[in-house]
Amino acid sequence: MAKSLTIEDLNVYYGDFHAVQNVSLKIKPKSVTAFIGPSGCGKSTVLRTLNRMHEVTPGAYTTGSVKLDDLDLYGKGVDPVGVRTTVGMVFQRANPFPTMSIRDNVVAGLKLGGVRDKAKLDEVAEASLRGANLWNEVKDRLDKPGGGLSGGQQQRLCIARAIAVSPQVLLMDEPCSALDPISTLAIEDLVSELKNDYTIVIVTHNMQQAARVSDQTAFFNLSGAGKPGELVEVGATEKVFSNPDRKETEDYISGRFG
Ligand SMILES: Nc1ncnc2c1ncn2[C@@H]1O[C@H](COP(=O)(O)OP(=O)(O)OP(=O)(O)O)[C@@H](O)[C@H]1O
Numbered sequence: 001m002a003k004s005l006t007i008e009d010l011n012v013y014y015g016d017f018h019a020v021q022n023v024s025l026k027i028k029p030k031s032v033t034a035f036i037g038p039s040g041c042g043k044s045t046v047l048r049t050l051n052r053m054h055e056v057t058p059g060a061y062t063t064g065s066v067k068l069d070d071l072d073l074y075g076k077g078v079d080p081v082g083v084r085t086t087v088g089m090v091f092q093r094a095n096p097f098p099t100m101s102i103r104d105n106v107v108a109g110l111k112l113g114g115v116r117d118k119a120k121l122d123e124v125a126e127a128s129l130r131g132a133n134l135w136n137e138v139k140d141r142l143d144k145p146g147g148g149l150s151g152g153q154q155q156r157l158c159i160a161r162a163i164a165v166s167p168q169v170l171l172m173d174e175p176c177s178a179l180d181p182i183s184t185l186a187i188e189d190l191v192s193e194l195k196n197d198y199t200i201v202i203v204t205h206n207m208q209q210a211a212r213v214s215d216q217t218a219f220f221n222l223s224g225a226g227k228p229g230e231l232v233e234v235g236a237t238e239k240v241f242s243n244p245d246r247k248e249t250e251d252y253i254s255g256r257f258g
Pocket residue numbers: 014017019037038039040041042043044045046057229
């Protein structure tokens with residue numbers, strides 16, 4: 001199920017603005033990769049190119065390639081909507097449909113895809129909520145609105161919604177930035193469990209979080225004011241945090257800048 005991602009010579013533009021340059025990176029199946037770096041260096045931009053989500057911004061485009069196993073996600077005839085099902089995404093702020101029931105929130109994507117069989121929908125809702133470590137907290141109120149859950153529960157609901165459509169990769173853009181420390185730890189534990197089934201890429205500003213949850217860390221930086229962001233260093237998380245190759249990486253990780 002889980003697949004690899006291979007990014008080669010990726011450049012991202014917002015119209016005339018060259019946001020990110022020459023990123024090449026391999027992401028193994030069933031691993032967690034953390035994107036770290038100072039604000040504006042292009043972490044979210046690169047993340048969004050992994051499921052063509054940047055294309056919702058008018059004028060945004062890429063050069064280079066992103067492959068899911070052998071499939072070029074930007075190849076001729078590849079449907080971006082299909083890509084976003086295969087490569088799911090969880091955003092910074094939990095964004096459940098607030099008035100929709102918890103159950104319907106989870107299976108919204110399946111329903112949109114035409115699945116009508118109630119038994120099947122219930123089965124996927126339960127499996128996804130269990131997968132997101134939320135089932136026990138909500139099993140007695142599945143018909144209540146998603147907006148009535150706590151922030152941390154809403155974020156896990158969004159993770160359940162993302163996994164309900166059986167993706168191969170999960171992208172997470174600062175999924176804990178709006179959460180308290182306990183909810184944050186719950187999401188981090190969940191990420192470690194989800195790694196058994198999915199390939200995960202997570203953007204985080206929290207160094208401890210990157211160190212705790214990821215196998216591989218990619219450090220991005222700006223080459224100068226107004227210049228594009230670039231990938232400075234990527235490697236095993238333990239190595240990047242204990243013995244980085246580049247001084248900029250060490251300075252950032254040790255809090256000397258950024
Ligand atoms: N929709 C957009 N339209 C135009 N420029 C954008 C857009 N989104 C991002 N940018 C620009 O692209 C650059 C990279 O932004 P991005 O959000 O990817 O950085 P980031 O590293 O994720 O930052 P942060 O840590 O602050 O979220 C920035 O200069 C930003 O202003």
